[in-house]
Amino acid sequence: MSDVAAKPGEAPAAAPADKAPAKPALPARRRDLAPLLLLPVLALVALPLVGSLSTWATLTLSGLAMGMIIFIIASGLTLVFGLMNVLNFGHGAFISVGAYAAAVLAPALTGLMRADALALNLVALLALIALAMAVTAVIGYAFERAIIMPVYGQHLKQILVTVGGLIVAEQLIVAVFGPVQIPLLLPAAFRGSVIFGDVAIERYRLIAVVVGLAIFIAMLLVLNRTRIGLLIRAGVENGEMVEALGYHIRRLFVGVFMAGSALAGLGGVMWGFYREQLTPGMGMDVMVLVFIVVVIGGLGSVGGCFIGSLLVAVMANYTGFLAPKLALGSNILLMAAILLWRSRGLYPVTQR
Amino acid sequence: MSPLRAVLSGDPPRTPALATILAAILFGLAFAPFLFPGTAALNVSAKICYFVVLAASYDLLLGYTGIVSFAHTMFFGIGGYGAGLALYSFGPSWSAILVGTLAALVLAVALALIVSLFSLRVRALFFAMITLAVASAFSILASQLSSFTGGEDGRTFRLPETLRPSFHLLTEPFAVNGRILAYYLVFFAALILFLLMLRVVNSPFGRVLQAIRENEFRAEALGYRIVVYRSLASCLAAAAAALAGVLSALWLRYTGPAVTLSFDIMLDILLMVVIGGMGTLYGAVIGATLFVLAESYLQNLMAMVSQATAQVPLVSLIFHPDRWLLWLGVLFVLSVYFFPTGIAGRLMTKR
Numbered sequence: 001m002s003d004v005a006a007k008p009g010e011a012p013a014a015a016p017a018d019k020a021p022a023k024p025a026l027p028a029r030r031r032d033l034a035p036l037l038l039l040p041v042l043a044l045v046a047l048p049l050v051g052s053l054s055t056w057a058t059l060t061l062s063g064l065a066m067g068m069i070i071f072i073i074a075s076g077l078t079l080v081f082g083l084m085n086v087l088n089f090g091h092g093a094f095i096s097v098g099a100y101a102a103a104v105l106a107p108a109l110t111g112l113m114r115a116d117a118l119a120l121n122l123v124a125l126l127a128l129i130a131l132a133m134a135v136t137a138v139i140g141y142a143f144e145r146a147i148i149m150p151v152y153g154q155h156l157k158q159i160l161v162t163v164g165g166l167i168v169a170e171q172l173i174v175a176v177f178g179p180v181q182i183p184l185l186l187p188a189a190f191r192g193s194v195i196f197g198d199v200a201i202e203r204y205r206l207i208a209v210v211v212g213l214a215i216f217i218a219m220l221l222v223l224n225r226t227r228i229g230l231l232i233r234a235g236v237e238n239g240e241m242v243e244a245l246g247y248h249i250r251r252l253f254v255g256v257f258m259a260g261s262a263l264a265g266l267g268g269v270m271w272g273f274y275r276e277q278l279t280p281g282m283g284m285d286v287m288v289l290v291f292i293v294v295v296i297g298g299l300g301s302v303g304g305c306f307i308g309s310l311l312v313a314v315m316a317n318y319t320g321f322l323a324p325k326l327a328l329g330s331n332i333l334l335m336a337a338i339l340l341w342r343s344r345g346l347y348p349v350t351q352r
Numbered sequence: 353m354s355p356l357r358a359v360l361s362g363d364p365p366r367t368p369a370l371a372t373i374l375a376a377i378l379f380g381l382a383f384a385p386f387l388f389p390g391t392a393a394l395n396v397s398a399k400i401c402y403f404v405v406l407a408a409s410y411d412l413l414l415g416y417t418g419i420v421s422f423a424h425t426m427f428f429g430i431g432g433y434g435a436g437l438a439l440y441s442f443g444p445s446w447s448a449i450l451v452g453t454l455a456a457l458v459l460a461v462a463l464a465l466i467v468s469l470f471s472l473r474v475r476a477l478f479f480a481m482i483t484l485a486v487a488s489a490f491s492i493l494a495s496q497l498s499s500f501t502g503g504e505d506g507r508t509f510r511l512p513e514t515l516r517p518s519f520h521l522l523t524e525p526f527a528v529n530g531r532i533l534a535y536y537l538v539f540f541a542a543l544i545l546f547l548l549m550l551r552v553v554n555s556p557f558g559r560v561l562q563a564i565r566e567n568e569f570r571a572e573a574l575g576y577r578i579v580v581y582r583s584l585a586s587c588l589a590a591a592a593a594a595l596a597g598v599l600s601a602l603w604l605r606y607t608g609p610a611v612t613l614s615f616d617i618m619l620d621i622l623l624m625v626v627i628g629g630m631g632t633l634y635g636a637v638i639g640a641t642l643f644v645l646a647e648s649y650l651q652n653l654m655a656m657v658s659q660a661t662a663q664v665p666l667v668s669l670i671f672h673p674d675r676w677l678l679w680l681g682v683l684f685v686l687s688v689y690f691f692p693t694g695i696a697g698r699l700m701t702k703r
Contacts, residue, residue: 159477164684164685172678292485336470
């Protein structure tokens with residue numbers, strides 16, 4: 001005992017690593033596959049109801065694309081909630097800000113956007129996305145410092161303060177851009193549809209699928225394969241322990257919050273191009289859907305959020321086709337069904 | 353206990369400052385038709401009356417029980433549509449109002465119960481999100497069923513004869529027409545509802561709600577089933593909000609999504625309760641009065657300042673009349689940080 005106390009610095013080096021008995025392998029992480037089956041099952045159930053294969057494929061694919069856009073928006077929210085235990089009702093503001101940032105830069109890139117070459121159009125889109133993400137990340141930094149930091153750990157105040165932030169942000173957008181709709185036109189190459197046999201898919205939806213998948217895979221890789229991701233996951237499980245191990249968890253918080261805001265900005269650009277017109281309240285309008293997705297997926301879970309987004313969007317498409325009157329309530333019904341099955345969402349984050 | 357204390361359920365405003373402000377508001381509202389002539393002023397007074405009930409019922413949830421709901425406008429809307437559609441379909445009669453009100457109350461309480469049992473079981477955070485989702489679904493539903501609800505346009509209807517402007521109760525010594533009677537119906541109903549809610553929060557039941565707000569685990573350890581209490585509070589608040597909706601429909605003679613169900617009204621209620629003061633019903637009175645006055649008159653005032661300072665570029669931009677909600681939003685954020693008990697709480701603390 002006294003040896004260790006006298007030379008704490010040498011303790012790890014002195015440990016006889018090679019003589020230690022071989023550690024029993026950790027039990028494999030329990031994999032929970034049932035939620036993964038939901039989407040295929042839903043699609044298979046819908047097939048006979050829809051009847052025509054090509055209609056079904058169109059509905060499914062366009063639903064998946066819509067789900068990708070929702071996922072991009074929702075992923076930032078769930079990531080921030082998982083790590084920081086902050087439910088950011090102001091997330092909707094970042095969606096609007098991202099879309100408006102793109103609309104500001106868009107006129108400068110008119111040449112690239114109108115060009116009849118896919119590569120130039122892609123460059124324009126990427127530039128807009130980069131700008132929107134940068135702007136929302138910077139605003140996210142300010143938002144975290146000014147609005148959220150004083151109320152860590154107090155859910156009631158967090159909700160109130162972030163709603164206040166939402167009101168202020170929305171009003172600022174109205175002050176700068178006016179309350180009217182602003183157009184945001186798609187680059188030339190992304191208009192129209194691609195046709196595979198009987199199935200027609202809008203090109204822009206394909207782009208959305210690519211971007212959404214890229215974000216999902218990138219998030220999985222960062223969270224599961226990098227040191228930062230390790231820290232984030234550890235922070236989600238037990239923030240105090242991570243801090244006790246000497247990591248500056250507040251800095252991690254800011255980083256994750258900025259990333260979440262940037263994702264909202266990216267989602268805002270995608271959503272803005274999808275609607276091709278911007279309104280100051282557009283972020284708040286889509287937030288309802290985002291909250292449903294996050295509740296279905298389990299607060300704080302990225303995988304659950306992904307499944308939830310796709311489920312909600314595909315479900316909305318099927319019901320929109322089969323029973324248009326029901327379509328608007330389909331999200332609520334889906335949420336109720338999932339919560340009856342798992343009352344904390346598909347993949348609840350532990351301890352919370 | 354003096355009769356006044358008994359009426360206020362033993363919870364009078366604790367400082368002279370607060371008591372003076374509340375008395376001034378009560379006096380102003382009670383004699384509004386005679387103090388402030390003109391339809392615009394009467395509209396503002398009636399709006400204050402039913403928003404006081406709405407904000408107080410929301411405070412029952414937010415301030416006393418500590419749960420955030422975004423579905424409060426849904427219950428407000430149920431009340432408005434209940435009375436409005438009953439008057440529209442059954443013709444202008446008192447029994448139509450009664451039927452509509454009862455139907456709205458039953459629907460509001462049932463919905464509140466379902467939503468609470470679904471989401472309060474797990475955690476209060478879920479409640480905020482789920483209520484938001486349910487409320488938005490409800491407002492979409494209301495505008496979709498346009499053959500029944502009138503869709504986005506809403507429904508205009510006629511009131512029973514005694515409440516119409518053409519009805520004259522008195523001409524001497526001052527004119528009392530149906531419109532003024534309608535105002536007093538709204539005023540006294542709002543007053544009674546407010547006093548009833550004051551009774552609820554000062555009852556043993558209300559104390560348990562506050563205990564849950566302060567410390568959930570301790571309240572549960574003392575043997576109170578928090579889900580039951582929270583659900584009851586949520587049902588009571590829903591019923592009160594539905595009655596506020598009935599009052600608004602009776603006053604406006606119109607019901608539609610823009611005046612009852614929109615998310616903007618939800619934000620307005622939140623601003624009222626937080627700026628006025630959470631956790632005391634008197635805060636709701638002050639918040640609602642302040643907000644409705646600001647909504648009606650602040651814009652004019654800001655337009656005047658903006659015109660007067662037209663030469664100074666930045667100042668005139670700040671005081672642009674459309675910016676009033678921006679400043680209230682800033683005030684909201686600041687009051688959450690620095691005056692968590694709001695104006696009323698500030699006035700209540702004795703120095």
